[in-house]
Amino acid sequence: MNVDTAVEAARQPHPAPALVEVDQAARYFDVSPPFLSRLLARAPRTILKAVDGVSFDILRGETLGLVGESGCGKSTMARLLVGLYRLTRGSIRIEGQPVEILATPQGRALRRRVQMIFQDPYASLNPQWRVGRIIAEPLTLHGVEIASDSSGHGASENRRVYDAARIREHVDELLNQVGLSTADRSKYPHQFSGGQRQRISIARALATQPDFLVCDEPTSALDVSVQAQVLNLMKDLQEKLGLTYLFISHNLAVVRHVADRVGVMYCGRIVELAPRAHVFAMPRHPYTRMLLDAIPDLEMTGKSRVPVAGEVPNPLNPPSGCSFHPRCPHANERCRHEIPELKGFGMDFSVVACHAVEERRI
Amino acid sequence: MTLPLLEIRHLRVEFPSRRGTLLALDDISLTIGPGEVLGVVGESGAGKSLTGAAIIGLLEPPGRVTRGEILLSGRRIDNLSDEAMRPIRGREIGAIFQDPLTSLNPLYTIGRQLVETIQTHLRLNSNQARLRAIELLSSTGIPAAADRIDHYPHQFSGGMRQRVVIALALAAAPKLVVADEPTTALDVSIQAQIISLLKRLCREQGTAVMLITHDMGVIAETADRVAVMYAGRIVEMGPVAEVIHRPCHPYTVGLMGSIPSMQNDAKRLTQIDGAMPRLTQIPSGCAFHPRCPKAFAPCSVARPELMPAGVSLAACWLVEGSVAASPMPKAAGR
Numbered sequence: 001m002n003v004d005t006a007v008e009a010a011r012q013p014h015p016a017p018a019l020v021e022v023d024q025a026a027r028y029f030d031v032s033p034p035f036l037s038r039l040l041a042r043a044p045r046t047i048l049k050a051v052d053g054v055s056f057d058i059l060r061g062e063t064l065g066l067v068g069e070s071g072c073g074k075s076t077m078a079r080l081l082v083g084l085y086r087l088t089r090g091s092i093r094i095e096g097q098p099v100e101i102l103a104t105p106q107g108r109a110l111r112r113r114v115q116m117i118f119q120d121p122y123a124s125l126n127p128q129w130r131v132g133r134i135i136a137e138p139l140t141l142h143g144v145e146i147a148s149d150s151s152g153h154g155a156s157e158n159r160r161v162y163d164a165a166r167i168r169e170h171v172d173e174l175l176n177q178v179g180l181s182t183a184d185r186s187k188y189p190h191q192f193s194g195g196q197r198q199r200i201s202i203a204r205a206l207a208t209q210p211d212f213l214v215c216d217e218p219t220s221a222l223d224v225s226v227q228a229q230v231l232n233l234m235k236d237l238q239e240k241l242g243l244t245y246l247f248i249s250h251n252l253a254v255v256r257h258v259a260d261r262v263g264v265m266y267c268g269r270i271v272e273l274a275p276r277a278h279v280f281a282m283p284r285h286p287y288t289r290m291l292l293d294a295i296p297d298l299e300m301t302g303k304s305r306v307p308v309a310g311e312v313p314n315p316l317n318p319p320s321g322c323s324f325h326p327r328c329p330h331a332n333e334r335c336r337h338e339i340p341e342l343k344g345f346g347m348d349f350s351v352v353a354c355h356a357v358e359e360r361r362i
Numbered sequence: 363m364t365l366p367l368l369e370i371r372h373l374r375v376e377f378p379s380r381r382g383t384l385l386a387l388d389d390i391s392l393t394i395g396p397g398e399v400l401g402v403v404g405e406s407g408a409g410k411s412l413t414g415a416a417i418i419g420l421l422e423p424p425g426r427v428t429r430g431e432i433l434l435s436g437r438r439i440d441n442l443s444d445e446a447m448r449p450i451r452g453r454e455i456g457a458i459f460q461d462p463l464t465s466l467n468p469l470y471t472i473g474r475q476l477v478e479t480i481q482t483h484l485r486l487n488s489n490q491a492r493l494r495a496i497e498l499l500s501s502t503g504i505p506a507a508a509d510r511i512d513h514y515p516h517q518f519s520g521g522m523r524q525r526v527v528i529a530l531a532l533a534a535a536p537k538l539v540v541a542d543e544p545t546t547a548l549d550v551s552i553q554a555q556i557i558s559l560l561k562r563l564c565r566e567q568g569t570a571v572m573l574i575t576h577d578m579g580v581i582a583e584t585a586d587r588v589a590v591m592y593a594g595r596i597v598e599m600g601p602v603a604e605v606i607h608r609p610c611h612p613y614t615v616g617l618m619g620s621i622p623s624m625q626n627d628a629k630r631l632t633q634i635d636g637a638m639p640r641l642t643q644i645p646s647g648c649a650f651h652p653r654c655p656k657a658f659a660p661c662s663v664a665r666p667e668l669m670p671a672g673v674s675l676a677a678c679w680l681v682e683g684s685v686a687a688s689p690m691p692k693a694a695g696r
Binding site for chain 1 (some may be wrong): 405406519521522549550551552553554555557576577578579580582583584606616617618619620621622623624629630631632633634635637638
């Protein structure tokens with residue numbers, strides 16, 4: 001098996017068509033000081049490479065987890081996928097359609113099928129609107145689908161109605177689906193706890209019967225017992241509605257619980273992408289190993305672990321070559337100069353961007 | 363048993379408000395021995411941070427201690443005036459807070475802040491204090507401490523700032539450090555560094571730590587004993603391994619089950635339905651009874667006290683021996 005087919009195989013462990021295809025996606029931000037200051041200081045423009053050449057596919061019905069520490073580009077990736085940011089280069093296609101059309105009138109049908117759940121349930125709901133209105137808003141824009149058969153997904157030619165009674169009915173259904181009561185429709189967001197608010201966000205995201213949900217740290221603001229409720233709900237909904245998730249989190253244990261495959265990001269790139277079992281049982285990339293070592297584990301009472309030295313580099317001035325090399329115990333001269341590409345090794349569907357792994361040094 | 367370093371007896375903290383008095387902490391009793399690390403866990407609103415704030419005398423008004431007492435090395439400190447509390451705070455009890463950015467003054471160099479703290483509590487001239495500050499900074503693992511001492515907080519990363527905060531807390535070699543969510547704002551890899559640093563420094567100095575966090579993993583790795591809080595009360599307290607592997611109180615059982623594990627492959631997490639009650643609506647009897655899968659008649663009527671359950675203490679009517687309803691002494695021994 002040559003390298004290219006291995007990469008291909010890693011991206012598509014099953015022959016099922018990918019719902020989302022991300023190819024060399026990049027997003028740069030110009031964070032330069034104002035023109036005059038720059039001129040006086042004779043400083044060049046400052047470019048922040050938040051996401052720098054990321055490729056992956058998400059298959060229909062699976063959950064792809066993205067993990068990484070703050071500033072690694074996880075959230076930028078999420079926003080790229082729903083069209084909230086424009087790509088600097090590369091491409092993202094959802095069901096074969098470029099993500100750029102989301103911002104155009106032609107993207108209306110696609111927009112309905114891609115939804116997002118945000119981290120902070122306090123900031124993502126309009127405090128002046130009642131819950132009923134919050135959940136109904138996407139429906140007043142996109143209408144309620146009258147499906148002839150119950151598996152109405154993907155049947156875009158189904159009739160859509162915008163009638164108020166129908167929308168109301170659908171809102172009630174959604175509230176029940178996420179474990180809230182229909183009476184909650186007339187309350188305001190402040191009357192709910194964090195976990196309940198996140199349920200409202202989920203109901204709003206589900207309103208238009210999407211196929212693909214981008215979840216950016218959906219449980220990070222919640223307490224563990226409430227997090228368990230929300231994670232269970234999301235799993236149930238996925239099973240029931242056949243949803244596809246991109247699940248972003250900094251919490252490896254949570255990602256291990258929900259994801260089918262896991263991508264590990266560092267400094268705007270994916271350093272390892274593999275089925276869940278491989279990432280957690282046989283991590284290949286030194287950064288993945290370090291992250292796994294760093295989790296305080298309930299089972300390790302009394303034992304101490306070796307914390308890895310160093311910090312996440314400044315994204316404005318990332319290290320040359322492999323951006324992990326200053327912290328990596330296996331770095332050599334090549335790592336300092338040459339950026340490693342994601343490559344597949346062996347028959348397990350993992351891809352790793354590491355010279356040391358490629359050269360079989362580790 | 364040696365004299366506990368810190369002893370809290372039947373502490374009650376109230377917040378008078380227009381709509382009646384909120385009972386934020388209700389009958390908290392615990393002890394911390396010299397050099398011991400006591401973990402305090404609970405979900406938001408359980409009263410963890412308030413317990414810490416009460417100890418250092420930093421309760422935000424109108425919150426106040428209305429019953430019970432706090433003793434540091436046998437001396438009562440909860441009724442001291444601000445003036446009398448000041449030399450204790452910093453000298454005998456150090457504090458580390460969650461957000462390393464807001465715990466440092468952005469207008470002063472970290473050296474100035476350290477020297478000020480050192481000179482407040484120790485009789486050193488400015489040169490000696492500066493040397494001590496550099497020494498402290500290098501002991502917290504800040505590279506090139508002698509140069510970085512003149513930098514401002516914004517020139518440090520989050521992890522480095524938290525190291526500075528730890529250096530500040532330990533500047534006067536206190537006997538007790540109250541660490542309130544010291545690693546919550548940090549990334550996992552930095553969190554691991556900070557925890558092992560805190561552990562090492564406290565072991566070296568023999569400092570006792572009250573480690574307040576919502577992260578059971580951090581507790582598992584750091585603490586000797588752990589107290590689990592719910593709705594302003596301690597529901598279970600005991601040695602860490604015991605509470606984690608053999609929790610007694612149904613809330614602790616639920617809490618442990620809801621944490622996604624790195625080992626087992628449960629398809630669903632155990633969930634505790636409902637949410638922690640608001641302080642205005644704390645249920646009668648055991649505050650957990652409306653959410654408790656094992657609740658029975660007495661739970662909604664009478665509040666269970668902390669009673670021995672194996673080697674731990676648990677406040678639950680299901681715990682063996684509690685049917686006799688004999689209130690046990692609540693000062694938690696080892």
